[in-house]
Amino acid sequence: MKIAFAEPALPESGTLVVGVLDDRQLTPTAEAVDGRTGGALVRAMAASRFRGKPSELLDVLAPSDGLDRVVLVGLGKVEDLTLRKAQDTGGVVVAHLGRAGVKKAVFAFDTLEGAKVEGAAALASLAFGARLRAYRFDKYRTREKEDQKPSLEELTLMAAGAGDAAAGFEPLDKVADGVVFTRNLVSEPANIIYPETLAQAGQTLESLGVQVEVLGEAQMKDLGMGALLGVGQGSARESQLLVMQWNGGQTGEAPIAFIGKGVCFDTGGISIKPAGGMEDMKWDMGGAGVVIGLMKALAGRKAPVNVVAVAGLVENMPSSTAQRPGDIVTSMSGQTIEVINTDAEGRLVLADALWYTQERFKPKFMIDLATLTGAIIIALGHHHAGVFANNDELADRLAECGRDVGEAVWRLPVSDDYNKQINSEAADMKNVGGRDAGSITAAQFLQRFVNDTPWAHIDIAGVTWSKKDTPTVPKGGTGFGVQLLNELVARYYEG
Ligand code: BES
Ligand code: MN
Numbered sequence: 381m382k383i384a385f386a387e388p389a390l391p392e393s394g395t396l397v398v399g400v401l402d403d404r405q406l407t408p409t410a411e412a413v414d415g416r417t418g419g420a421l422v423r424a425m426a427a428s429r430f431r432g433k434p435s436e437l438l439d440v441l442a443p444s445d446g447l448d449r450v451v452l453v454g455l456g457k458v459e460d461l462t463l464r465k466a467q468d469t470g471g472v473v474v475a476h477l478g479r480a481g482v483k484k485a486v487f488a489f490d491t492l493e494g495a496k497v498e499g500a501a502a503l504a505s506l507a508f509g510a511r512l513r514a515y516r517f518d519k520y521r522t523r524e525k526e527d528q529k530p531s532l533e534e535l536t537l538m539a540a541g542a543g544d545a546a547a548g549f550e551p552l553d554k555v556a557d558g559v560v561f562t563r564n565l566v567s568e569p570a571n572i573i574y575p576e577t578l579a580q581a582g583q584t585l586e587s588l589g590v591q592v593e594v595l596g597e598a599q600m601k602d603l604g605m606g607a608l609l610g611v612g613q614g615s616a617r618e619s620q621l622l623v624m625q626w627n628g629g630q631t632g633e634a635p636i637a638f639i640g641k642g643v644c645f646d647t648g649g650i651s652i653k654p655a656g657g658m659e660d661m662k663w664d665m666g667g668a669g670v671v672i673g674l675m676k677a678l679a680g681r682k683a684p685v686n687v688v689a690v691a692g693l694v695e696n697m698p699s700s701t702a703q704r705p706g707d708i709v710t711s712m713s714g715q716t717i718e719v720i721n722t723d724a725e726g727r728l729v730l731a732d733a734l735w736y737t738q739e740r741f742k743p744k745f746m747i748d749l750a751t752l753t754g755a756i757i758i759a760l761g762h763h764h765a766g767v768f769a770n771n772d773e774l775a776d777r778l779a780e781c782g783r784d785v786g787e788a789v790w791r792l793p794v795s796d797d798y799n800k801q802i803n804s805e806a807a808d809m810k811n812v813g814g815r816d817a818g819s820i821t822a823a824q825f826l827q828r829f830v831n832d833t834p835w836a837h838i839d840i841a842g843v844t845w846s847k848k849d850t851p852t853v854p855k856g857g858t859g860f861g862v863q864l865l866n867e868l869v870a871r872y873y874e875g
């Protein structure tokens with residue numbers, strides 16, 4: 381879908397979208413259209429339950445000779461308008477027009493008296509929301525009829541000062557590029573995206589100026605990454621470590637670091653998972669997908685900051701070469717791990733990826749993302765990701781940015797008491813801590829591979845894939861984390 385910005389010039393034909401405030405209060409443009417159509421908008425509202433609440437929609441069909449359709453979209457109370465609400469408005473309008481069979485539409489937007497957000501910024505956010513919702517992963521649907529696909533091809537956003545809105549949209553457009561990249565990677569099946577091809581996806585960022593290195597199994601063996609390699613040893617696919625660097629900041633300034641779990645398929649290994657729903661484990665590389673999409677967003681908008689992103693890419697398979705329950709592996713840190721359950725593999729991959737990142741880059745902080753535990757879904761469902769941290773400031777910043785961009789996170793504790801649950805008789809630790817507090821003991825495990833570096837772990841198992849549409853996220857891969865971390869970087873670590 382194409383998004384364009386234009387100065388106001390109300391069209392006499394086609395499809396027009398106009399805003400209506402709470403209690404059916406027409407915006408100036410809606411008022412003008414109502415006048416031109418002999419009061420069709422007011423009559424249509426009176427004949428319906430439409431009140432103008434945020435994201436409410438009402439179609440007024442063929443209200444004049446020329447106009448095919450006027451869509452009224454609720455904006456709520458003017459003083460409550462936020463950039464998030466503007467995004468949602470863009471999203472619901474796109475979904476609606478796509479279902480209605482409309483190919484081209486003009487959304488005429490007014491600068492609203494009394495709004496707390498600036499008009500150009502609101503319009504840029506609206507465009508961002510429109511783009512995020514227009515996403516669809518349909519490359520393998522070869523038999524779908526045209527009239528079953530979303531119809532919208534072009535949305536023109538019309539407002540005074542359209543140039544400012546277009547300029548404001550530019551960085552958001554780059555963030556959307558990152559989100560879309562992540563969603564695509566997460567949606568691809570595991571016969572297409574496996575460690576080598578996921579690493580190649582990372583390499584495409586070289587065209588944006590990102591430095592990319594890919595380590596294979598021989599190099600990781602030399603580094604002593606026995607924890608990561610143990611997970612991949614049952615797979616015919618070679619494990620990879622993807623290392624990306626974006627140096628947009630001061631030369632020599634310590635980078636910030638993001639680390640992703642990239643289990644391209646998680647069968648559970650010898651501790652094999654039940655068949656039902658196992659196909660979901662194609663998105664067990666969601667953390668890696670986010671750090672790659674995030675780098676695309678940051679490099680795309682030329683963020684003035686030094687960032688590294690590291691993704692541990694493996695496939696967890698059962699086979700005659702797979703690791704067994706009870707195996708003891710030695711991690712790059714030198715710490716030994718008794719692998720009680722081969723399905724608790726994400727933490728093994730991250731253990732070496734975190735240690736490597738800390739040792740090589742001495743980052744200002746590390747944030748890892750992982751679809752790490754089913755237990756986080758039991759705790760938080762699908763509305764918050766779980767955060768664990770050794771640093772209050774980092775945790776607070778994540779919570780605040782998450783609220784603002786609509787990717788909410790909720791902090792859970794780490795402490796010595798939980799840490800004891802993963803002590804082992806046979807090795808320095810074991811990779812599972814029992815049923816109790818499963819997400820916390822997973823985080824405790826990771827923390828054993830972090831020294832004093834400020835660190836946060838985000839368990840995204842409940843938010844990486846959505847079974848329902850929301851205003852700006854169509855069902856499927858969400859890209860959750862890209863906006864959150866882009867916002868964290870933009871707000872606190874640039875310049
Ligand atoms: N990838 C899974 C976690 C997961 C479950 C992600 C459901 C998304 C949806 C992870 O590798 C895993 O299998 N975790 C186990 C850990 C257990 C063996 C301690 C789990 O959560 O059951
Ligand atoms: Mn697993």
Ligand code: ZN
Binds near residue numbers: 725
């Ligand atoms: Zn997993």
